[in-house]
Amino acid sequence: MINSSWEGAETDSKNFSITSEMINRWIKCVQDKHPIYTDIQTSLKYGYNDVVAPPTFPMSFWHSFFLPWMKREDTVIHQKQTFIYYSPLTAGMNIKAWITLNEINTIQLSSGLFQRVRQTLSGAENKELVFEAVIITLIPLKHKIPETSRKPKNIENIKTNADFDTSFSLECLQHYAECSGDIQPIHLDERIARQKGFSRQIVHGMLIMGLAARLFHAKMNQGYIMRSFDMQFMSPLLRNENIFFLSKNQSPNSSMLKVQGFNERGTLIFTGTIQ
Template sequence: MSSVVDAPDVASQVGHYYQAEGTYEVGREKIREYARAVQDYHPAHWDEDAATKLGYAGLLAPLTFVSIPAMAANRLLFETVVVGYDMFVQTEQVFEQYKPIVAGDVLITDVELSSVRRIAGKDLITVTNTFTDQAGEVVHVMHTTVVGIAGEGVDPEITRAVENIMVHGVNIFGGGRTPEEIAQARAKPTPRRPEGELRLSMEGAARIPATVMSFEELTVGAELPIRNARVSRGDLVNYSGVSGDGNPIHWDDRVARLAGLPDVIAHGMLTMGLGAGFVSAWSGDPGAVTRYGVRLSNYTVVDAKSGGEIEYSGRVKSLDPAARSAVVNIVAKSGGRKIFGLATTTIQFS
């Protein structure tokens, strides 16, 4: 399969920046729709009175909700800048929450190609999304790392198969622009983030978490109750529609096998959303998380008949008395394999 440009050329575009057109208004029903998709039934995502009791001005969005506006905003980057690859595999995700997002918030999404690293002949590409609110303050930052794969090891049939079944107007492998358009974009000076410090949310920093336990009740080594989550093919199709991630490896057997997978697999972001809900069910306050980082090491196979199962467990790794925060290690297993190579979350307590 021929590439539009040589993959290593993408490294020269590190720092490429733009602000997504328009804004994203966080809708109340979209929050509920997304919470259902990641099986997160914390009352603050569903009931306005429950959210108000925790100190929120509206229905609370799940931590990984920002992946929705990011998916749309990043499309241009993968059509004009991060090109020359035949496939992308998600490998790492970091969420930094400075202020919990609620219904009615209007988000501005920035996109930056923040890093390209070559390891073992493959490119690890990191895209950073910065979300600011109506006041111009940063409420959330998300770092997404994917592995760009080109040439050998990619079945040339996959492109044709995907084109025949994908939603019209969506190209999951980038390359939505002609070679001439890409060349013109590359000929222009690389746009950079405007100078000046970003303002972090003061309201978020001042908020007192409404956790079910106080910091003094925590102990290093304390274990979280195990959660067993089940996902079906229907869950995967639902998540694809809600999140905007239409990659057919999550719902089409043939494309999954052309991609070198044993069968259809669950979205990495879906497994992270389930993990975030697992933690907030224990802490009692989804907005108390300040950082959530996951390195994916394997995948969850979702059989057409029996579905897939993921077991989540956790343990308090460390405590910071000055910040009144705890770092929790999260373990996720499916089919006897760890699907999270390394996963931690930092939570502030009352």
Template sequence: MAQPGTGAVEQTTGLAGRRFQVRDHYEVGREKVREFARAVQNHHGAHQYEPDARKLGYDGLIAPPTFASVIGMTNTQALMDSVLTDYDLSQVLQTDQVFEVYRPILAGDRMQTEILIDSLRQFGDNDFIHVKFVLRNQHGEIAQVGSSTLVARRGADVDPNLVDAVESIFMHVRPPVLENGPLLELPADAAPLDVPAKASALVHTLPAFDDLTPGTALPPGSACLTRGDLANYAGVSGDPNPIHFSDRAAELVGLPTVVAHGMLTMGLAAEYLTSWLGDPTAIEKFSVRFSGFVPVAADAATTVEFSGKIKSLDAGTRTGTIMLSGSAEGRKLFGRALAEVRFA
């Protein structure tokens, strides 16, 4: 996917800089945490059992590192329904994702979201929409701050064959829209978001910080994906794009076969990192730029390979930056994947 750079033109539609509060909260369900953990193959016991979560210092199940993508999907739909109405969600791709964690999301949390359309740039026929978000829990505490870049074509003609295919296989049931719309726009002079410094939370990592050195490679890892995994993730995450389960839809957009969701591959990478760390709450920031895709045939599993390397370490904070790589069938999945982690 091309990235906006030289020659990119700032849009003048007035979208950039607009801030919104999502009117409805998102309640994190205990079983939803379990379902999502299974969907992204995150196997740590703290995602499934309260006793394992309590060992890490938390009373409720701990949502996997990429769980906020579920909340983000509902918020993206709200933006499409009320603000970015020139775009069709089925035609939108995601080029990168950043999660910065201030405190874990737990089962039972009631999350409120603030959204900022940070920028909107044109590059060729595509619009690149950079969206930032803030998630607060029921106590008003910031849980996560992050961003996504979406790419779409404004008002572009869509292949009628694709329209017919989508109409035949797309999920049509949509919840009723709130009376005043899903988003409350904040005034231009609203106080800027005050993000506090991160607290030094206690973590329980397996690698000993004093035994680590920059350049050290993590053990290799892998995961397998089938069409069943893709269909399950589509339902659990709320991502309805038919290229992840329909050969016809994939063919019409020029793909060789059905492909895995980018956020599913990011979730698998989070499991690879967590399995080394031994504590999912040790991940403080996780960012990925997607550059490839995982093809998944109808009759065979696809293996996704992961590797990692310690880029840097900070003895003062006992933190480190990890570079991650992923590939499938010789295809590189990430243009960049970095995790900032804290060690015990």
């Protein structure tokens, strides 16, 4: 649990020189290999100065920071994540980044009592803001977190309309933990996950979000630049459980996509928008 006196606190800033090697490591981490992330000629063709960082790339900075308000023993559940880009993040940029603890409150949900924490990772170059990554997490205070009881959707319809599907093995979770720094035991240790109310390890929210960015590839191929990406996590996805990714255009002439993910039982895992 975080002491409320920390609200409004900021970390010391850190400097990051973005390289194509850093971007390539993150691409392998989130399994997204669009050419603008890997091939400079493609990036130049689309008007960028160098290869572009995938939308969730700023989270590669997160675990470089010491967060004095966080306790190592706290279990942290991702509730919502938003990325806002004021300009594209590319190799060759020198980013000054910092984390702000924006808000702490206590909320009662059907699954128990939680502390809700909103933090923002900001990145700037030459004092101009490049991105903000807003992360909202839940820390359970009194109860274990049960697996969802949401009414499932028709799985056959989901399979028919899915853009793609996948599952995440323990090896995938271990690889993501290693390259992202998110080594929470609920992602890696089945015994700990069971103690917290899950039947086995749960998949990192940022791994799911990183893969969901593929849904915007068709828009990117049309020349659209991703300006924002938000995702609300509705239910946990378990290790080795299939997830089906779906997207829908908000309107024919809009860059906005509504995105959703469902597990193999038809349970809604996430909902969000990309534009």
